[in-house]
Amino acid sequence: MSSDVRGAETSGVESDAAARAHAARERTLGGVYAFTAYLLWGFLPLYFLVLVPTGPWEIVAWRIVLSLAFCAILLAVTRTWKNLRAILRNGRLVWWTVLAGALIYVNWQVFLVGTLTEHVIETSLGYFINPLVTVLLGVLVLRERVTVTQWVALGIAASAVVVIVIGYGSFPWIALALAFSFGFYGLVKKQIGPSVDAVSGLTLESLWLTPIAIVQLVIVGMTTGLTMGQVSVGHTVLLLCAGVVTATPLLFFAAGARRTSLTVIGLMQFVAPVLQFITGAWILGEPMPLERWIGFGLVWLALIVLTVNSLRGARRARAAAASDVASIT
Template sequence: MGSSGGLAYAASAYVLWGLLPLFFLALVPAGPIEVVAWRIVFSLVFCLALLTVTRSWSRLGAVLRDGRTMAVMVVASLLIFVNWQTYVLGALTGHVVDAALGYFINPIFTVVIGVVLLRERLRRAQWLAVGIALVAVVVLAVGYGDIPWIALILATSFSLYGYIKKRVGGSVDALSGLTIESFSLIPLAIVGLVIVSLTTGVTFGAAGPWHVLLIVLSGVITAVPLLFFAAASRRLPLVTMGLVQFLAPVLQFIVGVVVQQEAMPVERWIGFALVWFALVVLVLDLVMATRASRSPGAVSR
């Protein structure tokens, strides 16, 4: 399967991620803490089943024996926990547009992480995109009357997660990685379920069979897009992946504005317009830089 298959995998992954808010809304009356706890538990169950079906236990074992890689994976699991918890909180409390904003500005945060942690030098267009994004955050803060913390936490946690996962390189496949991350988070899932049981009460098993089925399927909903993403990343160039990734926040934005009818005052539209402009600048710069590097006269620096 070539690039066309890779595009199908990428589109499928980002469409599923973009429609996640609708899935989480279907899990009501379960709250954010319970949803994330069950998501961790059933992600692990699904991963263990996949490891058995695909006979991939040996690959998982190789990762488990690498202490350094395991330490990195534990840090990655904590970051993805923060990301999941914030995302579900946004979806269930009427802040889907904020979540979409987080994933719109994620590529810009990734550029900033490259400067801070990797000491990378930015091109002028990249600096321009970062500057526009900062102005957008200020405008949105004025429009919200507060800092858009859900968006900023999502962008920061996922950017750092991507950076840390990149450190382990090709030594950890998608299925082994998600298995380790889910297993590492089981203690937090247990604590979350205990807290819920002592406060509002656990809804699993008390809200009907369809609700139970949907919660069980949260593991599949978590794992499948990640596996699609891994398959796409092996088949598509970085520029294509960078363009397709915007499917997810676009769909999230539509869900927030059209389905949940979240408020969009003028200030928020201006802020989003600035973010979209920054992304256009960033993408055009990436495309031109990629073409220049592939040209016959390109010289390595």
Template structure:
């Protein structure tokens, strides 16, 4: 298998797994969303430590540990991914899967906007049009639907900023070391959550519901780490433009899951907002394809 084909399969695998995540979290009931994320943080760290043992990756981790700037960036990445995970699990376990899909539909467009505002990148007119349409779509949902899409916008902002931080980190931190440190910095948050949960009326559910529930909850670390590692392996092997198109697998799956499988409401106002978002995405993807085609023609012309 070629490097590009393998990278494509890795990337598709990651987005397929993220697409079915809501079903996995629904299987963890009656565990609450805060306890789920606490175990997710702790068990992801355990899984990453096991990977470091197997792959003998401690030296890479020690090199990173000697660089305060990199450590600070991994701590910031950890905080952002915690917010993303927490909001997503709350949404998945409270009947708002459709809104999570909206967040991930908007995310690529928000990432482009971050590039302009933070990295001072220049973007094409078609990308500005996509940003404008997406902004109108959010406005329609807020005004016509009468509800502020805080879940969607929180997911968009946290994951977009997480991607920006990871770009700042660059190749200096490998996938396993990065996820290990991000989980490590969030241990205090996980500990506080579990202490609070233990003292409320229901208590900690790990090991208290059924053997199957315990196994499923214990797999939270693996379920978190595997798609992230597949994604990291894929992005090193394929073009960013291809990833830009593959990434829509996840929100499409989540939208269909929330609307067609879980029966979440989709009144006309919400459909209008989503249709506008899909138009923005169409503009975004067509622009990517056009630029990729031009790049190939220019490369072919230079070889002649």
């Protein structure tokens, strides 16, 4: 074999290794973005509780309108209007953003109703279940590989829901609506991929929802009355910040979802419900009867199983990458 051929083969192997290393860095960065998003989401119940007496329908409407305004400012500052125009010329991407907007609207509205009706613990249950829903969607829709251990974790989580329904005597519709709406939202973001950047995506999602938000504001104004500017200066400032508070974690989430697998996104999600559970159980003093503790305990066991399995998989992947680099050098 000539030296030129050997050199070309070596160059090809090195290029392949560099591509894998870049992909690994992108996945790691995606995990960091996702973790940041979930950390911020964990504190949202406290923020929305401070906005009382503003109700859930008014808050969601302002979140939509103000998120659109915030994203428009970001587009202007970063001079990325061309990205938005390119997306609008692609009918397939436009419909994906419409679906994403519908899913995030359901998630926002259910979350606010739960938070402001003293069901913060149940909202945390929904986000505890969400990683399992995300893994399930990754397997069934994206054909991501799943291990026996992950199936065991999914089975434990299903048992937890059954325990809560039977033992607690009520169907956890808030929890399941949150888990599945955000699980499908993550799936849509994964399907969109890098074709839609985080700011453009959220801009379009907010844009499609703006007519709904305007209708909600009109209805609230005609019934209970709008609270914007009617309570205090501090309350008004906090309500005006709803756009930034809403958009920031969603932008982190979108950036993370484009870079890493649904399985990793799902495993990162435990951060938010832990903080929400602490808020509901210890700060707000919501009831936690034995049946709920058993149900939550099963969910936490499932998450531990998933986490251990994920860590083992990551360790094997790092070892394989190190072996590839060693073989080149």
